[in-house]
Amino acid sequence: MTGEIEARLKALNLALPEVASPVANxxxxxxxxxxxxxSGQLPMRDGKVAVTGQLGSGLDVEDGMEAxxxxLMNILAQAxxxxxxxxxxxxxxxxxxxxNSTADFTDHPKVVNGASDLLVEILGDKGRHTRAAVGCSSLPLGAAVEIDAIFAIE
Structure with missing residues (x-):
């Protein structure tokens, strides 16, 4: 039997990816x-980073939101x-x-909305969360974004 959240994923035409193995200790x-x-999840798709580079230097907000x-989908796969x-x-x-952004890039919250909006779309009110959106000069494997999560469990 498919659960409510997995049914919502299916209705949104979304599929959980294979879980990625840790890249460190x-x-x-x-x-x-x-x-x-x-733990922090990179925008991994089919075993490689799907979106690399820096926001504000070759990548725009939409690229970051995609990443x-x-x-977020990798977070749900781990969950x-x-x-x-x-x-x-x-x-x-x-x-x-x-x-991963240049020093003058300031739209970090818009980028992370790519995960926040999707989480609320999938989980409904259970997806509303506290959040931080932080800029940094680099990320592992050249990824554009990394996101970690905490969930309360029944």
Missing amino acids: YVPFLHINGFLYV AGIC KNALGDLDRIAQAVRLSGFV
Whole structure:
């Protein structure tokens, strides 16, 4: 039987990707004390970074939003791997978004909206969350965006 969240993904014509393996010495998630912590996810698609480069230097807000959406789908894939059923998510608590950007780029919140908007579209009110959107000068593998998440679990 398909759960409510997976049915919503299907209705939105979205499919969870294969989970990515860690690229360094960390675990992809920890489920502890009623919370699921998902490590930072890059915009990985088919085993490689789908959106690379810096916002403000060759990439625009729309490119960044696309990257953030891919990161969010990878977060949900990790959550499904951790929980077995996405319907166990009681509430999205926090997203932290890191945007590879030039010093004069200031639209980090718009970029991270690519993940935030998609999360609310998929989870409904359970997708509303606290958030940080931070600019940085580089990210692993040249990725344009990296996002991590915390969820409260039933």
